[in-house]
Amino acid sequence: MNVSVPSTVSIDSGLTRESAPRPVAQAERIQTIDIVRGFALLGILMMNIPYFGLSFTAIHRFYTVPSDTLDFRTLTVVSVLFEGTMRALFSMLFSAGMLLFMAKKDTPVDGYGMPDYYYRRLFWLILFGVFNAYILLWPGDILYTYGVCGLFLFPFRKIRPQTYLLIALFCVTVSGVKSFFGAMENKEKRDGYTQALQLEKQKKPLTDEQKKAKEAWLTWEKNFKYDKKKEEEANKTMRGNYRTIFASYIPLNTKFESTRFYLDFVWDAWALMFLGMALFKWGFFSNQLSTRTYFLTLLAGYGFGLTFGWFGFQYLVAWFTDPGKVLDADSFPFQLFYHIRRAASAIGHASLLLLIYRSGVVNWLMKALANVGQLAFTNYLMQSIICTLFFYGYGLGYFGKLSYYELYYVVGAVWLFQLIFSAIWLHYFRFGPFEWLWRSLTYWKRQPMLVQQ
Template sequence: MHRDVENESSVMLNLTVEPMVAPAVAPVDAPVAAPVQVQDRIAILDVIRGFALIGIFLMNIEFFNRSVGELSDGMPVGLSGANWLASYFVAYFVAGKFWTIFSLLFGMGFALMLMRAEEKGQDFFKTYFRRLLALATFGVLHYIFIWPGDILFSYAIAACGLLVVLFGKARWIVLGVIALGLVAAIPALNKVAAIATALALFGVMAFLLRNDKTLIVFAKPRPIIAVILYVVGALLFLIGVTSLVVTTMSSARPSLVFGLFVLLIAFVLDRAHQPKQARSWKIGSLLYTSLFLSMAIGGAAQYWGAGKTQVQAANQTQQASSTVVSASAQANEEVKTDAEAKNTASDKAPIIASASEKNKASEKEENKKKEAERLQKQLEDNRREVAILSKGTYAEALAFRVRELSENWTNVAIFSVLINCMFLIGYWFVQSGIMRDTKAHLPKFKKMALLGLPCGIGLGIAGSFITTSAVPGLENDPYMFAMALIYLGNLPACLGYVGLLVLMFHSTGVFSKVKLLAPYGRMALTNYLSQSVICSVIFYSYGLGYYGMQRAHQVAVVLIVVVLQILFSHWWLSKFRYGPMEWLWRAITYWKLPALKN
């Protein structure tokens, strides 16, 4: 399935991207693809899926009582007592950890479906595209008719991106990016730029994952992109050192920090290139971590550097004013006959400096104005959403969600790139055989739990000591840095939870009862959508109207609904093979009606 590296002792200039996995080509008389039978399912995956569904519900229920536009704003301000504890627990032990688990599972499911199709000689692509089309349709309908916090549509788009990453040809990726870029140049279609950006990033992921071309550096074959980044990072670092010698630390710091950051990425890419079988999880982890590490660096610079920058700007302005006054005083002491000439000469530099300062000030004011307008629009949209869902009609809510989807669909394209990082890690878990025989790899899962949970959750908690909420419009808001720490911790925490669940699954004591979540996980799509329906009925004005329920009470609602759903899942699957939505999804995927009753 993997090709050997060709002639690593020479410089390879052909950058054609080869498929990570050879696609299954079905012969004319190939077996027809069919749903996985119950006995062929990997039970631990259903347990993990059920556990993740509980976390997703704990996260989502808050935004049935709060504007979805505030998803990235942190904890609500002004909470106390049980409401603060409930909010803090979800924000730092749940939020961000469970959609990553679902993404991990999605990558595992993709790998399993691909491997089974190859083993049976079945056509994979036609079946999988129908599966994604159905999932995207479910997601759009869920978004419009029930709740705008849907993630199914994002998964469908991200899975299309995964096909590009694993199988896309370099020439078509490049041509696609160029074509979409030209379309985005049309003002009325500028949002297409988000798709072009996502496709370009998928191309980068494909190159990092599947390119085997190397350069011999220091008697060792190294991936081309790593060599390029080594050079770029070294140059940036040298520029920073030079700036440090010539000017000040503040001016040298960006080049020094960014240079070291690029060198770190180059080093990891160098180490990740071999063995090829482990490349998917290494590349996925690197891209995910790099994104939020850069966000943390930027957030730290914004928080700790903004105040100093403002003081420096004020000092520079004061010095410029002093220069003007000094020059004017000196000019008055000169001979009256050439006073005009000397005034002109002495005032020339301050006038130019003043014009430059004015231009910078004008540009800064313009940026502030645009940011203020954006924040004002966001606040108005949030208030409109709350008003409609707490007091409006279903028709008003429907119109609002349609408008939101038309305005914000570009976010899905960019988010799909982040999801793919998790897909690649999940893909490796199955391709490596670890998830197909978890019992044989218990030490690895124990290490994941012992390292991942303290590190992942600890990073978020460390950020909470800085701040737990965003302050819109604040120039040096520390929440960007605190949020970056949360996101950095989501990946190790996600892996830690998975490791813990595997250990519980294979235990013999009370913790083995976690297996009760398996039927709940087998009906994940049905339960996920029914959670949205239940919340709509309970909280929205066209239901029971309990919008704005206290956070602690929301957690109680989750516990009650989850217990009822687990009981219902056990009962349903004792009579039927699939959940209702799972049956429909399989019917569309395999284009035939699977047997429903046991």
């Protein structure tokens, strides 16, 4: 299958400049990027759906149900194959899109140049993220994180792919070190608890410090144990009205967009963004590499990613069953390789898609995924709108009423709707409704919407 990319893109020399800042025209789109983005967009709902429809304690419960149940089998497949990988692909493609945007020639129009439009674009993305979290009531929003992290990408737009890779490894290292010290703190809590138990068995009195150590562990361990009362309280809240749910999510949204962002999310996003920039400049996402290379990246990505995904899942099952036993066993810390294994699996997914695209076997499916990817911004926010209306109390109120595997019937229905919607919408319009709004706000000018305009 003959493959070409737009003439405006030059992978080896960075990116060729366009005449002036403006939205990407249909003829200039890189179809393979839209295909992978569409796949990631649909796939990310698989990871988000449990948090749309179940409380945190209910999700933890499914790690400890019998292994022959549909719930556990579904959890196993989704966790091993897809956990973290869709967000990884989204992050990589976001930074690739930023490189494409930064390739626009810096020719001032009405006093504004490419950097102005770049930062304005991200400013509006941050506000869209706040809208998704606080108005649509989806605390799992990623737009805010991408918007803030994207602000720091601009100075790195012209460096070599190898440097991007080194920066990505640095971010992974920082995240790994933070996780390691967190694990050590948990280990210290556990050790303090076991020492207190030993003293109690010996009928020796505990000091105030030892009593606090024992209580600290029990309080911490309780967070990972299923609590039916806590689940019922969460279900009641989430089946309430908009005001009730809004109030209950304020602390969580505030935490996610402040302390959790600066402690965790920023390193997660940057690691995958810089990796995505390296892969894009190497021509990976634009289908520039050889078939042999994609086949090897498929084998390597799945070989490492799925293997560590399996062991990581078993670690979580043991953890939610008895975290103390896991810490006492000093088992291999598979979770420290979380970012590397999900990046590897994500590259495996993308390689498989690109190989299928090259084969020409299911062109209709590739076109359908490209449509979804072209409307990724609209489809992402649409998932929040559909799922909150389906699960929350101000909609149909199905929160907590479906088992784990039944949630994926909802996923399938949303997928079917978005595949059909995207194809029909693009037949008449150039952009999705939210893409159109975002571009109009970025350029501070109403963009043409109809295909014939």
